[in-house]
Amino acid sequence: MTANNISRLKSTRAVLFDMDGVVYVGNQPLPGVQDLLDYLNASGRIWSFVTNNSTRTPQMFADKVQKMGMRVDADHILTSSLVTAMWMAEEFPNRGKVYALGEAGLTTALTDAGFTLIEDPFDAEFVVSGINFSLTYSMLEEATLGIRNGARFIGTNIDPTYPTERGQIPGTGSILALLEAASGVKPTIIGKPFPGMFHQIMHRLQSEPATTLMIGDRYDTDIVGAIEMGIATAAVTTGINSRQDFEHASPQPDLILDGLPELLKCFKEADGE
Numbered sequence: 001m002t003a004n005n006i007s008r009l010k011s012t013r014a015v016l017f018d019m020d021g022v023v024y025v026g027n028q029p030l031p032g033v034q035d036l037l038d039y040l041n042a043s044g045r046i047w048s049f050v051t052n053n054s055t056r057t058p059q060m061f062a063d064k065v066q067k068m069g070m071r072v073d074a075d076h077i078l079t080s081s082l083v084t085a086m087w088m089a090e091e092f093p094n095r096g097k098v099y100a101l102g103e104a105g106l107t108t109a110l111t112d113a114g115f116t117l118i119e120d121p122f123d124a125e126f127v128v129s130g131i132n133f134s135l136t137y138s139m140l141e142e143a144t145l146g147i148r149n150g151a152r153f154i155g156t157n158i159d160p161t162y163p164t165e166r167g168q169i170p171g172t173g174s175i176l177a178l179l180e181a182a183s184g185v186k187p188t189i190i191g192k193p194f195p196g197m198f199h200q201i202m203h204r205l206q207s208e209p210a211t212t213l214m215i216g217d218r219y220d221t222d223i224v225g226a227i228e229m230g231i232a233t234a235a236v237t238t239g240i241n242s243r244q245d246f247e248h249a250s251p252q253p254d255l256i257l258d259g260l261p262e263l264l265k266c267f268k269e270a271d272g273e
Contacts (some may be wrong), residue, residue, distance in 0.1 A: 008232055009270035014207035015040055016226075018192075019051040019061070021217030021239020022260070026165040029068035030238050032260035037071070039264055041273065046205055047076065049090040050155035050158055052170045052191040052221060054081040054130030054172060080156040080191035081130055083200045085109035088126070088154065089192050097123055099146045101175065102130035106156060121146030129179060129187070130156040131172045140178060146181040157191030159221060163240070192216075193225025202229075215263065219245060223253050234263055 003022060017023055023033050040047050049061070055065070055092040059169065065072050082101065088094070088110075095114040099121050102105055107117060110128065132139065147153045155176045161168035168200040176187050188195040200210065209230040216222020217239025223246075226233045235246045235253035238260075246256045257263050 004272050005232075006266050007211065008254065009267050011211055012213045012232065013045055013085055013211040014205050014213070015045060015047040016212065016214045016231075017047065017049045017200060018214075018216040018218070018222045018239075019049050019065075020053060020163055022215055022236055023049065023065065023070070024164050025163070025239065027064075027068075029065075029070065030259060032264060033069050036260045036264045039267060043267075046207065048201065048205060049077045050079075050192070051077075052080045052172075052197075052206065052214075053162075054079060054084075054105050054156040054191075055133070056105045057108050058082060060105070062242075070246050076202055078197075078204065079105055079109070079195065082106040082108040083197045084128065084130075084156045084190040085113035085115070085152065086200050087196050088115065088128075089113045092126075095128040096113050096125035098102070098126045099124040099143060099151065100128050100129050101132050101135070102128070102156070103132060106130040121151070122149050124149070125150045126150040126154060127179075128154045128156070130177055131162060131175065135175065140175075141184070143179055144182040146217060147179065147185050153179070153183065155187040155189045155191075157221075158189045158190075158194075159218075176186065190219040193228065195225070195229060198225060198229045198231070199210075215260075217254075219249050220270060223249070227251055227253075232268075236263070 048063040058077040061077045063076040097116045097118045120140040128145040159171040160173040162171035213232045214226035215234045223233045232255040234255040235245045
Protein backbone atom coordinates (compact mmCIF):
# COMPACT_ATOMS: atom_id res chain seq x y z
CA MET A 1 0.00 0.00 0.00
CA THR A 2 1.54 3.28 -1.05
CA ALA A 3 0.82 6.85 -0.04
CA ASN A 4 -0.02 7.58 -3.67
CA ASN A 5 -2.67 4.86 -3.75
CA ILE A 6 -4.22 6.13 -0.51
CA SER A 7 -4.18 9.73 -1.79
CA ARG A 8 -6.21 8.60 -4.81
CA LEU A 9 -9.10 8.01 -2.43
CA LYS A 10 -9.41 11.77 -1.90
CA SER A 11 -10.67 12.23 -5.47
CA THR A 12 -12.98 9.21 -5.25
CA ARG A 13 -16.60 10.25 -5.67
CA ALA A 14 -18.30 6.85 -6.17
CA VAL A 15 -17.65 3.58 -4.35
CA LEU A 16 -18.79 0.15 -5.52
CA PHE A 17 -19.05 -2.70 -3.03
CA ASP A 18 -19.15 -6.33 -4.02
CA MET A 19 -21.44 -8.07 -1.54
CA ASP A 20 -20.60 -11.65 -0.55
CA GLY A 21 -17.11 -11.65 0.93
CA VAL A 22 -17.04 -7.85 1.31
CA VAL A 23 -20.29 -6.90 3.06
CA TYR A 24 -21.14 -10.33 4.50
CA VAL A 25 -20.25 -14.00 4.30
CA GLY A 26 -23.34 -16.17 3.98
CA ASN A 27 -25.68 -14.71 6.56
CA GLN A 28 -22.97 -13.17 8.73
CA PRO A 29 -22.23 -9.43 8.38
CA LEU A 30 -18.59 -8.38 8.11
CA PRO A 31 -17.18 -5.62 10.34
CA GLY A 32 -17.23 -1.95 9.46
CA VAL A 33 -19.84 -1.82 6.69
CA GLN A 34 -22.23 0.76 8.16
CA ASP A 35 -19.37 2.87 9.54
CA LEU A 36 -17.90 3.17 6.04
CA LEU A 37 -21.30 3.88 4.46
CA ASP A 38 -21.94 6.61 7.03
CA TYR A 39 -18.57 8.20 6.23
CA LEU A 40 -19.19 8.08 2.49
CA ASN A 41 -22.58 9.73 3.00
CA ALA A 42 -21.13 12.40 5.28
CA SER A 43 -18.31 13.18 2.85
CA GLY A 44 -20.68 13.60 -0.10
CA ARG A 45 -19.73 10.43 -1.96
CA ILE A 46 -22.15 8.10 -3.70
CA TRP A 47 -22.05 4.32 -3.40
CA SER A 48 -23.71 1.14 -4.58
CA PHE A 49 -23.61 -2.55 -3.76
CA VAL A 50 -22.92 -4.52 -6.95
CA THR A 51 -23.10 -8.30 -7.05
CA ASN A 52 -22.79 -11.06 -9.61
CA ASN A 53 -25.28 -13.02 -7.52
CA SER A 54 -28.31 -13.33 -9.82
CA THR A 55 -30.65 -15.13 -7.42
CA ARG A 56 -32.41 -12.26 -5.63
CA THR A 57 -34.05 -9.00 -6.54
CA PRO A 58 -32.52 -5.77 -5.17
CA GLN A 59 -35.34 -5.60 -2.62
CA MET A 60 -34.63 -9.16 -1.47
CA PHE A 61 -30.96 -8.25 -1.01
CA ALA A 62 -31.95 -5.06 0.83
CA ASP A 63 -34.13 -7.10 3.18
CA LYS A 64 -31.18 -9.43 3.83
CA VAL A 65 -28.66 -6.72 4.72
CA GLN A 66 -31.21 -4.71 6.71
CA LYS A 67 -31.64 -7.76 8.97
CA MET A 68 -27.88 -7.51 9.54
CA GLY A 69 -28.30 -3.93 10.77
CA MET A 70 -27.26 -2.11 7.58
CA ARG A 71 -29.23 0.94 6.42
CA VAL A 72 -29.32 0.04 2.73
CA ASP A 73 -32.33 0.29 0.42
CA ALA A 74 -33.01 -1.45 -2.89
CA ASP A 75 -32.00 1.61 -4.92
CA HIS A 76 -28.42 1.12 -3.68
CA ILE A 77 -28.17 -2.45 -4.98
CA LEU A 78 -27.34 -3.60 -8.50
CA THR A 79 -27.35 -7.30 -9.33
CA SER A 80 -26.08 -9.11 -12.42
CA SER A 81 -29.71 -10.01 -13.21
CA LEU A 82 -30.85 -6.39 -13.06
CA VAL A 83 -27.89 -5.17 -15.09
CA THR A 84 -28.42 -7.94 -17.67
CA ALA A 85 -32.05 -6.86 -18.12
CA MET A 86 -30.99 -3.19 -18.35
CA TRP A 87 -28.38 -4.05 -20.99
CA MET A 88 -30.85 -6.15 -22.97
CA ALA A 89 -33.45 -3.38 -22.91
CA GLU A 90 -30.91 -0.98 -24.41
CA GLU A 91 -29.60 -3.43 -27.01
CA PHE A 92 -33.02 -4.80 -27.98
CA PRO A 93 -35.57 -1.98 -27.58
CA ASN A 94 -38.32 -4.12 -29.13
CA ARG A 95 -37.76 -6.57 -26.25
CA GLY A 96 -38.76 -10.15 -27.13
CA LYS A 97 -39.40 -13.67 -25.84
CA VAL A 98 -37.02 -15.21 -23.33
CA TYR A 99 -36.43 -18.73 -22.10
CA ALA A 100 -34.88 -18.01 -18.69
CA LEU A 101 -32.84 -20.31 -16.46
CA GLY A 102 -32.73 -18.53 -13.13
CA GLU A 103 -34.19 -17.60 -9.80
CA ALA A 104 -36.57 -14.75 -8.91
CA GLY A 105 -33.83 -12.16 -9.31
CA LEU A 106 -33.52 -12.93 -13.02
CA THR A 107 -37.15 -13.56 -13.93
CA THR A 108 -38.34 -10.43 -12.12
CA ALA A 109 -35.68 -8.25 -13.76
CA LEU A 110 -36.54 -9.50 -17.23
CA THR A 111 -40.30 -9.08 -16.88
CA ASP A 112 -39.90 -5.64 -15.28
CA ALA A 113 -37.77 -4.65 -18.30
CA GLY A 114 -40.58 -5.65 -20.66
CA PHE A 115 -39.41 -9.07 -21.85
CA THR A 116 -41.84 -11.98 -22.13
CA LEU A 117 -40.93 -15.23 -20.39
CA ILE A 118 -41.89 -18.36 -22.32
CA GLU A 119 -41.55 -22.12 -21.89
CA ASP A 120 -41.29 -23.22 -25.54
CA PRO A 121 -37.59 -23.03 -26.49
CA PHE A 122 -38.41 -23.05 -30.20
CA ASP A 123 -40.28 -19.76 -29.75
CA ALA A 124 -37.45 -18.08 -27.81
CA GLU A 125 -35.55 -15.11 -29.18
CA PHE A 126 -33.23 -15.19 -26.16
CA VAL A 127 -31.97 -17.83 -23.75
CA VAL A 128 -30.78 -16.11 -20.58
CA SER A 129 -29.12 -18.03 -17.77
CA GLY A 130 -28.16 -17.18 -14.23
CA ILE A 131 -27.92 -19.73 -11.46
CA ASN A 132 -30.90 -21.94 -10.68
CA PHE A 133 -30.88 -24.02 -7.51
CA SER A 134 -33.78 -26.15 -8.80
CA LEU A 135 -32.03 -26.93 -12.08
CA THR A 136 -33.11 -30.09 -13.87
CA TYR A 137 -31.87 -31.90 -16.94
CA SER A 138 -35.12 -30.96 -18.66
CA MET A 139 -34.35 -27.25 -18.19
CA LEU A 140 -30.88 -27.72 -19.66
CA GLU A 141 -32.41 -29.63 -22.55
CA GLU A 142 -34.88 -26.84 -23.30
CA ALA A 143 -32.23 -24.13 -23.06
CA THR A 144 -29.91 -26.04 -25.37
CA LEU A 145 -32.66 -26.55 -27.94
CA GLY A 146 -33.48 -22.84 -27.85
CA ILE A 147 -29.87 -21.82 -28.42
CA ARG A 148 -29.38 -24.34 -31.21
CA ASN A 149 -32.57 -23.01 -32.79
CA GLY A 150 -31.02 -19.54 -33.04
CA ALA A 151 -31.95 -17.81 -29.77
CA ARG A 152 -29.40 -15.25 -28.55
CA PHE A 153 -27.47 -16.85 -25.63
CA ILE A 154 -26.83 -14.49 -22.67
CA GLY A 155 -25.38 -15.18 -19.23
CA THR A 156 -25.69 -13.00 -16.14
CA ASN A 157 -22.15 -13.79 -14.95
CA ILE A 158 -19.38 -16.30 -15.39
CA ASP A 159 -18.54 -17.12 -11.73
CA PRO A 160 -17.68 -20.84 -11.82
CA THR A 161 -18.64 -21.33 -8.19
CA TYR A 162 -21.21 -20.00 -5.73
CA PRO A 163 -20.14 -19.42 -2.10
CA THR A 164 -22.14 -21.11 0.65
CA GLU A 165 -21.47 -21.68 4.33
CA ARG A 166 -20.66 -25.31 3.44
CA GLY A 167 -18.15 -24.27 0.76
CA GLN A 168 -18.02 -23.49 -2.96
CA ILE A 169 -20.70 -25.12 -5.14
CA PRO A 170 -21.33 -24.91 -8.93
CA GLY A 171 -22.16 -21.37 -10.02
CA THR A 172 -23.59 -19.72 -13.12
CA GLY A 173 -20.34 -20.17 -15.02
CA SER A 174 -20.57 -23.94 -14.61
CA ILE A 175 -24.10 -23.95 -16.04
CA LEU A 176 -23.02 -21.73 -18.94
CA ALA A 177 -20.09 -24.04 -19.67
CA LEU A 178 -22.45 -27.00 -19.97
CA LEU A 179 -24.83 -25.10 -22.26
CA GLU A 180 -21.94 -23.88 -24.40
CA ALA A 181 -20.61 -27.43 -24.74
CA ALA A 182 -24.07 -28.72 -25.69
CA SER A 183 -24.95 -25.91 -28.12
CA GLY A 184 -21.59 -24.96 -29.57
CA VAL A 185 -22.43 -21.29 -28.89
CA LYS A 186 -20.53 -18.94 -26.56
CA PRO A 187 -22.76 -16.77 -24.37
CA THR A 188 -22.61 -13.00 -24.11
CA ILE A 189 -21.71 -12.31 -20.47
CA ILE A 190 -22.84 -9.13 -18.74
CA GLY A 191 -21.65 -9.43 -15.12
CA LYS A 192 -18.20 -8.76 -13.67
CA PRO A 193 -15.48 -8.81 -14.97
CA PHE A 194 -17.05 -8.00 -18.33
CA PRO A 195 -17.56 -4.34 -19.30
CA GLY A 196 -21.35 -4.56 -19.71
CA MET A 197 -21.94 -4.47 -15.96
CA PHE A 198 -19.45 -1.68 -15.30
CA HIS A 199 -20.86 0.46 -18.15
CA GLN A 200 -24.37 0.09 -16.75
CA ILE A 201 -23.18 0.96 -13.23
CA MET A 202 -21.31 4.05 -14.44
CA HIS A 203 -24.38 5.18 -16.37
CA ARG A 204 -26.73 4.65 -13.45
CA LEU A 205 -24.49 6.45 -10.94
CA GLN A 206 -23.47 9.15 -13.43
CA SER A 207 -19.88 8.49 -12.42
CA GLU A 208 -16.54 8.28 -14.22
CA PRO A 209 -13.93 5.51 -13.92
CA ALA A 210 -11.23 7.96 -12.81
CA THR A 211 -13.21 8.93 -9.69
CA THR A 212 -14.65 5.50 -8.85
CA LEU A 213 -13.41 2.79 -6.46
CA MET A 214 -14.32 -0.91 -6.66
CA ILE A 215 -14.07 -2.98 -3.47
CA GLY A 216 -13.88 -6.72 -4.03
CA ASP A 217 -12.74 -10.02 -2.58
CA ARG A 218 -12.37 -11.93 -5.85
CA TYR A 219 -9.52 -10.98 -8.16
CA ASP A 220 -10.79 -12.54 -11.39
CA THR A 221 -14.15 -10.73 -11.34
CA ASP A 222 -14.25 -7.68 -9.04
CA ILE A 223 -10.65 -6.53 -9.42
CA VAL A 224 -9.79 -7.50 -13.02
CA GLY A 225 -12.98 -6.01 -14.43
CA ALA A 226 -12.46 -2.72 -12.61
CA ILE A 227 -8.79 -2.45 -13.60
CA GLU A 228 -9.67 -2.96 -17.26
CA MET A 229 -12.16 -0.08 -16.97
CA GLY A 230 -9.61 2.24 -15.35
CA ILE A 231 -11.37 2.08 -11.99
CA ALA A 232 -9.31 2.14 -8.76
CA THR A 233 -9.47 -1.09 -6.76
CA ALA A 234 -9.41 -2.08 -3.10
CA ALA A 235 -9.04 -5.81 -2.49
CA VAL A 236 -10.20 -7.17 0.86
CA THR A 237 -9.14 -10.53 2.29
CA THR A 238 -12.48 -11.29 3.94
CA GLY A 239 -13.77 -13.48 1.09
CA ILE A 240 -12.44 -15.65 -1.73
CA ASN A 241 -8.84 -14.55 -2.29
CA SER A 242 -6.02 -14.22 0.26
CA ARG A 243 -3.53 -11.39 0.65
CA GLN A 244 -0.95 -13.64 -1.00
CA ASP A 245 -3.27 -14.16 -3.99
CA PHE A 246 -3.62 -10.41 -4.47
CA GLU A 247 0.09 -9.71 -3.94
CA HIS A 248 1.04 -12.28 -6.58
CA ALA A 249 -1.54 -11.07 -9.09
CA SER A 250 -0.61 -8.93 -12.07
CA PRO A 251 -1.66 -6.20 -12.19
CA GLN A 252 -2.12 -5.81 -8.45
CA PRO A 253 -5.04 -4.01 -6.84
CA ASP A 254 -4.34 -0.42 -5.75
CA LEU A 255 -4.99 -1.36 -2.13
CA ILE A 256 -4.89 -4.74 -0.37
CA LEU A 257 -6.69 -4.56 2.96
CA ASP A 258 -7.80 -6.82 5.79
CA GLY A 259 -11.34 -5.43 5.62
CA LEU A 260 -13.58 -2.38 5.49
CA PRO A 261 -12.45 -0.86 8.84
CA GLU A 262 -8.96 -0.50 7.35
CA LEU A 263 -10.42 1.08 4.20
CA LEU A 264 -12.29 3.63 6.34
CA LYS A 265 -8.97 4.58 7.96
CA CYS A 266 -7.46 5.03 4.49
CA PHE A 267 -10.31 7.30 3.41
CA LYS A 268 -9.91 9.43 6.53
CA GLU A 269 -6.15 9.65 6.00
CA ALA A 270 -6.66 10.67 2.35
CA ASP A 271 -9.18 13.32 3.42
CA GLY A 272 -6.76 14.72 6.00
CA GLU A 273 -8.68 13.62 9.09
